[in-house]
Amino acid sequence: MKFDAPATTNPIDRQRFIGQPLDRIEGQLKVTGSAPYAYERHEVVPDQAYGYIIGAGIAKGRIKAMDLDAARAAPGVLGIVTAANAGKLGKGKRNTARLLGGPEIEHYDQAIAIVVAESFEMARAAALLIRPDYEAQPGQFDLAAAQERAVKPESGDPDSGFGDFARDYAQAPVTLDETYTTPDQSHAMMEPHASIAAWKDGAVTIWTSNQMIAWGKADVAETLGLPPEKVRLDSPYVGGGFGGKLFLRADCILAALAAREVGRPVKVALTRPMIFNNTTHRPATRQRIRLGAAPDGRLLAIAHESWSGNLPGGATETAVHQTRLLYAAPGRLTRTRLARLDLPEGNAMRAPGEASGLMALEVAMDEMAERLGMDPVQFRILNDTRVDPENPGRPFSQRHLVECLKRGAQRFGWAQRQAKPGQRREGGAFIGLGVAAGIRNNLLTKSAARVRLTRDCRLIVETDMTDIGTGSYTIIAQTAAEMLGLPMAQVEVRLGDSDSPVSAGSGGQWGANNATAGVYAACVGLRQLIVARLGLNEADAVFADGRVQSGGNRTALAQAARQGELVAEDGIEYGDLAERYQQSTFAAHFAEVSVDAATAEIRVRRMLAVCDAGRILNPKSARSQVIGAMTMGVGAALMEELAVDHQRGYFANHDLAGYEVPVHADIPHQEVVFLDEPDPLSSPMKAKGVGELGLCGAAAAVANAVYNATGVRVRDYPVTLDKLLAAMPA
Amino acid sequence: MIGGDEFDISRRAVLLGGGALAGAGPVRAATRKETDMQDSPTMMEVSFSVNGEARRLRLDTRTSLLDALREHLQLTGSKKGCDHGQCGACTVLVQGRRINSCLSLAVMHEGDEITTIEGLGQPGELHPMQAAFLHHDGFQCGYCTPGQICSAVAVLAELQAGIPSHVSPSLTEAPTLSEAELRERMSGNICRCGAYSNIMEAMREIAGEPA
Ligand code: FES
Numbered sequence: 001m002k003f004d005a006p007a008t009t010n011p012i013d014r015q016r017f018i019g020q021p022l023d024r025i026e027g028q029l030k031v032t033g034s035a036p037y038a039y040e041r042h043e044v045v046p047d048q049a050y051g052y053i054i055g056a057g058i059a060k061g062r063i064k065a066m067d068l069d070a071a072r073a074a075p076g077v078l079g080i081v082t083a084a085n086a087g088k089l090g091k092g093k094r095n096t097a098r099l100l101g102g103p104e105i106e107h108y109d110q111a112i113a114i115v116v117a118e119s120f121e122m123a124r125a126a127a128l129l130i131r132p133d134y135e136a137q138p139g140q141f142d143l144a145a146a147q148e149r150a151v152k153p154e155s156g157d158p159d160s161g162f163g164d165f166a167r168d169y170a171q172a173p174v175t176l177d178e179t180y181t182t183p184d185q186s187h188a189m190m191e192p193h194a195s196i197a198a199w200k201d202g203a204v205t206i207w208t209s210n211q212m213i214a215w216g217k218a219d220v221a222e223t224l225g226l227p228p229e230k231v232r233l234d235s236p237y238v239g240g241g242f243g244g245k246l247f248l249r250a251d252c253i254l255a256a257l258a259a260r261e262v263g264r265p266v267k268v269a270l271t272r273p274m275i276f277n278n279t280t281h282r283p284a285t286r287q288r289i290r291l292g293a294a295p296d297g298r299l300l301a302i303a304h305e306s307w308s309g310n311l312p313g314g315a316t317e318t319a320v321h322q323t324r325l326l327y328a329a330p331g332r333l334t335r336t337r338l339a340r341l342d343l344p345e346g347n348a349m350r351a352p353g354e355a356s357g358l359m360a361l362e363v364a365m366d367e368m369a370e371r372l373g374m375d376p377v378q379f380r381i382l383n384d385t386r387v388d389p390e391n392p393g394r395p396f397s398q399r400h401l402v403e404c405l406k407r408g409a410q411r412f413g414w415a416q417r418q419a420k421p422g423q424r425r426e427g428g429a430f431i432g433l434g435v436a437a438g439i440r441n442n443l444l445t446k447s448a449a450r451v452r453l454t455r456d457c458r459l460i461v462e463t464d465m466t467d468i469g470t471g472s473y474t475i476i477a478q479t480a481a482e483m484l485g486l487p488m489a490q491v492e493v494r495l496g497d498s499d500s501p502v503s504a505g506s507g508g509q510w511g512a513n514n515a516t517a518g519v520y521a522a523c524v525g526l527r528q529l530i531v532a533r534l535g536l537n538e539a540d541a542v543f544a545d546g547r548v549q550s551g552g553n554r555t556a557l558a559q560a561a562r563q564g565e566l567v568a569e570d571g572i573e574y575g576d577l578a579e580r581y582q583q584s585t586f587a588a589h590f591a592e593v594s595v596d597a598a599t600a601e602i603r604v605r606r607m608l609a610v611c612d613a614g615r616i617l618n619p620k621s622a623r624s625q626v627i628g629a630m631t632m633g634v635g636a637a638l639m640e641e642l643a644v645d646h647q648r649g650y651f652a653n654h655d656l657a658g659y660e661v662p663v664h665a666d667i668p669h670q671e672v673v674f675l676d677e678p679d680p681l682s683s684p685m686k687a688k689g690v691g692e693l694g695l696c697g698a699a700a701a702v703a704n705a706v707y708n709a710t711g712v713r714v715r716d717y718p719v720t721l722d723k724l725l726a727a728m729p730a
Numbered sequence: 731m732i733g734g735d736e737f738d739i740s741r742r743a744v745l746l747g748g749g750a751l752a753g754a755g756p757v758r759a760a761t762r763k764e765t766d767m768q769d770s771p772t773m774m775e776v777s778f779s780v781n782g783e784a785r786r787l788r789l790d791t792r793t794s795l796l797d798a799l800r801e802h803l804q805l806t807g808s809k810k811g812c813d814h815g816q817c818g819a820c821t822v823l824v825q826g827r828r829i830n831s832c833l834s835l836a837v838m839h840e841g842d843e844i845t846t847i848e849g850l851g852q853p854g855e856l857h858p859m860q861a862a863f864l865h866h867d868g869f870q871c872g873y874c875t876p877g878q879i880c881s882a883v884a885v886l887a888e889l890q891a892g893i894p895s896h897v898s899p900s901l902t903e904a905p906t907l908s909e910a911e912l913r914e915r916m917s918g919n920i921c922r923c924g925a926y927s928n929i930m931e932a933m934r935e936i937a938g939e940p941a
């Protein structure tokens with residue numbers, strides 16, 4: 001189904017299932033521990049052996065020799081795979097560094113060997129007997145030092161401009177020119193990357209944990225030199241991803257190589273301490289922002305420049321993109337520059353670009369509001385735009401940022417905020433309120449599904465879409481139930497199998513809208529088959545309550561497939577609506593913090609997000625996505641930082657005690673409001689993504705609240721107490 | 731896959747796998763190779779009860795309680811998030827108290843009574859805390875969830891028993907059911923999906939104080 005004109009009224013608008021806060025349909029499995037994650041699938045294939053992966057102990061250089069004798073002779077060992085015996089390997093299109101290193105080493109903890117044994121304990125003990133002999137080479141590990149050698153990247157729209165920024169900025173009566181830094185961050189999803197691989201007749205099946213099944217399948221085929229039809233991936237449950245499981249990783253390829261080597265199925269999980277340097281991370285940024293404004297608060301000039309680093313062939317962190325769309329100003333400029341670094345591979349983490357970019361832009365807006373003597377909410381409202389500022393003929397499909405800000409301010413009690421920082425004290429703590437705007441684009445990408453009406457009137461939906469905690473199972477079932485007028489209990493959803501039609505997958509907050517739109521398309525096909533089978537008239541057929549009504553006839557749906565199952569497969573594809581209209585989601589984030597007057601310990605007391613993200617398919621699971629993202633925003637604001645060892649070139653705090661993420665005690669009650677305005681330009685579902693929006697701006701709102709509490713402006717994330725202490729008010 | 735089939739299969743597998751003495755793979759390996767290896771793993775027998783069922787296993791002494799459950803008894807509800815005591819995903823109840831099962835060797839649990847998430851409730855017959863997590867959407871990806879639920883059940887019992895925490899105002903008076911107490915006690919269970927606010931609501935419902 002091609003979606004190239006705005007959606008009109010369709011069966012989804014009935015909202016009997018869609019839009020309802022239904023419990024997750026896989027929830028019973030998850031709360032009882034019955035949902036099978038990758039490493040746990042004892043039942044899929046017998047005789048599974050255990051793999052254990054070791055990583056490089058240097059960041060850059062080569063392995064001169066690797067003594068495997070002791071490991072090979074260790075009890076229970078079945079085989080060892082290194083680059084020396086793995087055979088010729090390709091590299092997946094989406095991988096920057098190779099997944100099996102050696103003899104060349106590209107980054108610290110790049111996998112260099114997998115040991116397979118009869119038990120986990122044996123594999124681990126044997127792996128630790130491997131003694132690689134390295135020849136280390138110097139590398140570049142410090143973004144600040146590498147910044148001046150950064151270059152303009154070849155792809156990714158590194159330069160943008162509109163009007164005459166230099167002139168407008170020079171003439172602006174009120175200006176700001178500040179630099180902000182964000183650190184490297186880790187996805188730190190709770191389920192480690194894990195895979196079980198088994199070969200049969202030259203084909204490999206990998207039960208794994210992956211967000212993007214079709215990408216993974218293509219990249220396994222590419223890496224192993226197999227035709228794609230010889231690769232099957234299955235990932236029905238993913239224990240969190242946040243971008244860290246978008247791409248093929250070492251567990252998947254090494255499980256496959258090891259299983260081929262030992263002639264048995266092999267299961268392997270990355271150990272927690274290895275994940276931080278072996279897999280991808282959100283790259284650190286250094287960002288310079290210049291704003292020029294008229295005394296009345298209108299922005300005249302806005303420039304955002306960002307520097308990040310990566311391995312050769314790696315991409316930039318696109319931290320300036322939101323600045324091209326968020327506020328009006330006649331003079332505009334953005335620049336993205338890339339430095340070569342020899343740290344582990346930088347890549348997408350939840351809201352790549354915007355998460356880091358808004359941490360800078362929205363603090364700059366707070367600073368500018370103060371220079372102008374304006375309320376930060378009013379300042380943002382004044383500079384709202386109805387069109388793409390670089391292309392004024394191109395409107396937003398919908399944009400309710402002003403409403404988000406107004407409703408949020410009202411609800412959060414913004415009027416109580418003291419404009420002057422450091423004024424509000426409760427007992428031994430300073431209290432502050434902060435606001436930030438959020439924007440994240442709504443990406444349209446094709447997505448397919450197959451739907452089957454079985455002879456016993458069950459509806460089975462199959463697509464390679466994944467549910468990484470996002471609620472895909474449930475919203476897909478809601479879509480199918482709505483389209484066919486069947487109760488939820490009669491709908492079964494099967495996800496994550498590469499043998500199913502290719503979906504949008506889970507990333508970039510594009511999963512919900514596109515995957516359900518694909519299911520919608522398949523259901524339209526199934527409705528046509530049903531109507532034809534029952535000899536009804538398609539034009540006036542209404543599917544509801546397990547029946548089809550047409551021309552005064554009411555026929556039970558169960559009739560339709562009685563003589564044989566009906567199957568329809570289709571997908572959604574998009575025309576140029578996304579080019580003609582800018583499609584984005586918007587949020588207003590509010591936070592209240594307390595900062596201890598003596599210790600500068602920061603506590604978040606309240607949080608609110610007001611979100612404009614099209615139709616909300618399931619307010620319960622959508623809300624969870626937003627509070628989860630807000631939680632990650634608290635982490636980004638106050639604690640998350642991969643500490644770079646600039647000598648040895650690795651992230652030193654590579655576990656969950658060293659890399660701090662928010663825990664229960666860090667997170668207050670969180671409130672979320674959805675404007676819930678269907679957007680007919682996004683898809684027949686009229687929905688948009690929401691899973692990343694909750695992070696976009698959340699960290700800046702917390703940082704701005706800390707400033708409002710203390711009067712100390714920290715431009716170097718995370719905002720930790722050591723950066724406040726020296727300047728705390730009396 | 732969601733639906734009856736898969737669940738039946740995995741449940742069957744659990745029952746089949748769990749009944750036998752020891753997980754088949756490792757023990758077979760050890761006996762086969764014991765003669766020609768100098769430092770063969772040390773094996774030991776251990777008996778404990780899991781979810782009310784007596785279990786007897788012959789295990790490599792290095793096997794954690796978590797791996798005994800997940801790999802040998804195929805009770806995979808308890809999760810491995812870090813394998814070294816930093817995340818809480820492996821939380822189970824031993825003698826009624828919660829522990830990180832990854833930090834404990836299985837052979838140390840001779841005679842113990844162990845309760846895992848599978849023992850609290852099953853699909854269709856949920857423990858009230860499981861039902862509250864479901865209704866309040868106290869999870870997303872579900873990977874930390876069994877650990878959170880086991881902890882949540884134990885936390886309420888600890889409060890009931892008057893055990894103080896870091897945030898209790900007094901060591902001698904009974905701690906109150908405040909959100910600060912609940913959050914403090916739950917802070918060993920990381921949820922990267924960030925379901926904390928909803929977990930708190932689920933716990934307060936079960937504790938008898940609607941959030
Ligand atoms: S797996 Fe035991 S605490 Fe993380």
Ligand code: FES
Pocket residue numbers: 190239240469868869870871872873874875920921922923924925
């Ligand atoms: S639900 Fe995913 S980590 Fe808690």
